[in-house]
Amino acid sequence: MSSAPDTLSGDGQLQDAALRPTEWDEYVGQAQVKANVRVAIDAAKKRGGMPEHLLFYGPPGVGKTTLAYLVASTLGANLKSTSGVAIERAADLAAILTNLEPGTVLFIDEIHRLSRKIEELLYPALESGHLDIVLGKGPSARTVELALPAFTLVGATTRMAELSGPLRSRFGGGTFQLDFYSDRDLRDIIRRSASRLGVDATDDAIENIAAKSRATPRVANSLLKRVRDYSLVHEKPVDAALCDEACILFGIDAHGLTKDDRRYLETLREGFRGGPAGIRALASAMHEEPDTVEHVYEPYLLRLGFIERSPRGRILTSKGREYLG
Ligand SMILES: Nc1ncnc2c1ncn2[C@@H]1O[C@H](COP(=O)(O)OP(=O)(O)OP(=O)(O)O)[C@@H](O)[C@H]1O
Numbered sequence: 365m366s367s368a369p370d371t372l373s374g375d376g377q378l379q380d381a382a383l384r385p386t387e388w389d390e391y392v393g394q395a396q397v398k399a400n401v402r403v404a405i406d407a408a409k410k411r412g413g414m415p416e417h418l419l420f421y422g423p424p425g426v427g428k429t430t431l432a433y434l435v436a437s438t439l440g441a442n443l444k445s446t447s448g449v450a451i452e453r454a455a456d457l458a459a460i461l462t463n464l465e466p467g468t469v470l471f472i473d474e475i476h477r478l479s480r481k482i483e484e485l486l487y488p489a490l491e492s493g494h495l496d497i498v499l500g501k502g503p504s505a506r507t508v509e510l511a512l513p514a515f516t517l518v519g520a521t522t523r524m525a526e527l528s529g530p531l532r533s534r535f536g537g538g539t540f541q542l543d544f545y546s547d548r549d550l551r552d553i554i555r556r557s558a559s560r561l562g563v564d565a566t567d568d569a570i571e572n573i574a575a576k577s578r579a580t581p582r583v584a585n586s587l588l589k590r591v592r593d594y595s596l597v598h599e600k601p602v603d604a605a606l607c608d609e610a611c612i613l614f615g616i617d618a619h620g621l622t623k624d625d626r627r628y629l630e631t632l633r634e635g636f637r638g639g640p641a642g643i644r645a646l647a648s649a650m651h652e653e654p655d656t657v658e659h660v661y662e663p664y665l666l667r668l669g670f671i672e673r674s675p676r677g678r679i680l681t682s683k684g685r686e687y688l689g
């Protein structure tokens with residue numbers, strides 16, 4: 365199985381942190397989400413309490429974690445960060461919740477990975493701020509209510525469909541979809557990152573990188589850094605020609621697609637006559653997991669309009685055929 369295109373994961377979380385916006389006006393785009401979240405925060409501050417629980421969902425690298433950090437910093441609150449995979453047992457959740465400083469933002473990333481058992485334990489904590497702890501076993505077992513410090517849960521997920529209905533309904537502060545970014549927003553992000561990194565990039569270069577960034581801020585920053593490295597090594601200025609030259613080496617084309625994306629499109633065209641192709645058959649022909657195909661390759665190809673999802677399977681569009689040539 366080949367790995368996902370490396371521009372998707374970027375240079376990793378550590379590098380994300382360096383360019384992560386810490387002020388609202390550095391957080392580009394997503395205007396409606398920002399406005400709504402700020403109302404929830406400002407109202408809570410005026411009431412002197414904590415906002416209700418918030419849920420952010422959208423593809424990888426579009427700013428969910430960044431937004432969670434902004435929520436906490438605007439509230440002047442501590443942020444405790446964990447993830448759905450890390451909370452395995454009831455005791456893990458109980459330990460986290462009971463140890464929170466009052467007024468903490470609890471960030472649970474990949475919240476769709478919580479088990480049903482943990483979810484059920486979380487419900488009373490979200491609704492009325494207590495945990496139901498079962499003491500003893502068998503007929504003599506009894507449940508005690510343990511009051512918890514006040515907290516706001518901020519959940520994030522790339523897979524909204526995998527979140528259970530009951531859990532979804534408990535985000536009283538709102539559920540917000542973060543979408544792919546426009547070219548213009550990406551250019552703003554790249555311009556700011558370039559100035560932070562001390563990279564002297566021409567407007568053409570910024571436009572060029574934006575077009576190859578898969579509508580995703582993390583990819584944009586990652587590509588900018590790779591182009592910077594290339595320019596350093598080759599001692600050439602960062603202009604559009606250099607970006608194109610570097611991207612040939614990186615295996616990234618004018619749309620930001622990699623050989624894996626092209627393999628997907630070619631498999632759909634050659635192996636399935638352009639579809640409709642079922643996701644399992646398609647994935648198997650690519651020697652990939654259906655999950656990877658659906659969540660790594662398809663979102664951006666759909667966004668480009670190169671493929672479509674139909675009830676009978678995936679279809680290569682005329683735009684997709686044109687791209688393949
Ligand atoms: N709206 C934005 N404005 C400026 N930069 C952004 C924005 N959103 C994201 N970024 C940049 O992209 C990087 C990745 O964003 P972030 O880690 O918040 O994405 P995510 O949605 O949490 O991704 P994942 O699903 O992989 O956890 C950030 O460190 C930041 O540099």
Ligand SMILES: [Mg+2]
Pocket residue numbers: 428429430473520
């Ligand atoms: Mg994140």
